[in-house]
Amino acid sequence: MPYRAEKPGQRPSADELRARIPGWGADLDPKDRPAVPKERFDPAASGAHWDFPERQPEKWPRERSIEHQTLPPVFGTSAPPKGLSGALRKLAYRKYSEGRAAHWLILIAADRVDAVESHLRSFATLRPDNPITETGVLSEFSNKGLSSRTGSKRADVNHQWLDPVIVAGPWLLAGGAAVAILRTLTNRRR
Amino acid sequence: MVYRGPYKVRVEEKDMPAIEHPNDAIVKVQRAAICGSDLHLYHGMMPGTRVGMTFGHEFIGVVEQVGPSVQNLKPGDRVMVPFNVYCGSCYFCARGLYSNCHNVNPNATAVGGIYGYSHTCGGYDGGQAEFVRVPFADVGPSIIPDGIDDDDALLMTDALATGYFGAQLGDIVEGDTVAVFGAGPVGLFAAKSAWLMGAGRVIVIDHLEYRLEKARSFAHAETVNFAEHDDVVVHMKKTTDYLGADVAIDAVGAEADGNFLQHVTGAKLKLQGGSPVALNWAIDSVRKGGTISVMGAYGPIFSAVKFGDAVNKGLTLRMNQCPVKRQWPRLFEHIRNGYLKPSDIITHRIPLEHIAEGYHIFSAKLDNCIKPVIVPNAG
Structure with missing residues (x-):
């Protein structure tokens, strides 16, 4: 019990642990641990052969945190901002630092707008979004969807029903709104 | 693969990644893994996860092409790539904090660069693909050493x-x-x-x-x-x-x-x-x-x-995010000594074409899934 000075409980000896666990104690000495000490000044260790890297060409005005003094020399070019979501992203980067909740909440909102814009855009292509294939939900039938969730206590089954709501909910709401608008317009014409 | 919005991914033809910086390499991916943290992207939790991004920060492959300043790698080399994108020369890299590099992520100062992990982590496409751009090829990737098999090397990347x-x-x-x-x-x-x-x-x-x-x-x-x-x-x-x-x-x-x-x-x-x-x-x-x-x-x-x-x-x-490459020399020793066999946790191998199913299986914890590995060109 922790109410007295000695550490409570019994522990197996080092020899017992060494016999049972492969490699037990191999890194007992912190000197053998590569993350110790946390900071180790050794600029030559990384293999870099530059003091400051050459700059990658900036092919469009690259959005950046206002906590950066300047644009870092290398960056990803995966998905340039576009559309309404892009405007929101540029606003978040231009106006708010990483320390502001508004910065992140606008970026999260932009992600949702991006998803809607991209879904709508896909309907104008030969490959529209397909929620059945893109969610991989058919693997429920091929990979033990039911038996994986039954027979033992899983803490996540109490909220998994929310997942389809998150995926399909906005579309159902949008569809319902479209039907309501159409009905209203039809009734007015009558 | 590309992200299509929360809970949705699909395989698409994208442009071949290009050398954008003199120290870039292009790597042809042999194996990639889905990480538990990829699920945060998949579920739409990470700000800056844009539709069209390719995920994947755990991968190994073969060097396809190198930029003009690359000295340590050449086409044909088999490499393991740490999930960190890092320059090796900034204030933080000089102190071994490779995961906190200041020269690779315009979008945030609080985090370094990570392959395929949203624009908040730099906006780099990841390795759940046939090819991937690998910046700072003289710093991050290592040639897979003799005696380390591909699956073990893959799991060492994160x-x-x-x-x-x-x-x-x-x-x-x-x-x-x-x-x-x-x-x-x-x-x-x-x-x-x-x-x-x-x-x-x-x-x-x-x-x-x-x-x-x-x-x-x-x-x-x-x-x-x-x-x-x-x-x-x-x-x-x-x-x-x-x-x-x-x-x-x-x-x-x-x-x-x-x-x-x-x-x-x-x-x-x-x-x-x-x-x-x-x-x-x-x-x-x-x-x-x-x-x-x-x-x-x-x-x-x-x-x-x-x-x-x-x-x-x-x-x-x-x-902290792990500075991966700092760990490798000691981990190689532990693997060679038989103390660690990382590939023992792999449960699923999924062709890239079926990646949507792979994400769902891993996300919903179906079929006793612990670690799914993605195999491009599996057909």
């Missing part, structure tokens, strides 16, 4: 290195009781690594029985299924003679289960940077004066963490 790093941040001393929250890949490797550092007891906590079975067989750990206890903190106190664990490792992160309100507000409604259930349990389960190592990934928004308890208990909280 999961094993991160678990091993997490155990180190616990500052374990001989005889310590180490509680590991989460029996996913990082938790399993952290538990296994805790023994290397001299732990006297290792206890792994999860709610998925098949993963706890793996923790017993693979990591020689005691296990606790928190779904079978009304209050897992009280159970942890009882099992440590009411002292608490000396060290606790959070290997769960943003989508922790165990508290409906925390999970829904964090993981579903995105009103927090993540559901900090595991971190709060770690704070409450560790002894006063103990150490907590946080390896679980969280988003940049605030989370409802019990800092009052952490202060009052005098805890040491340690955390």
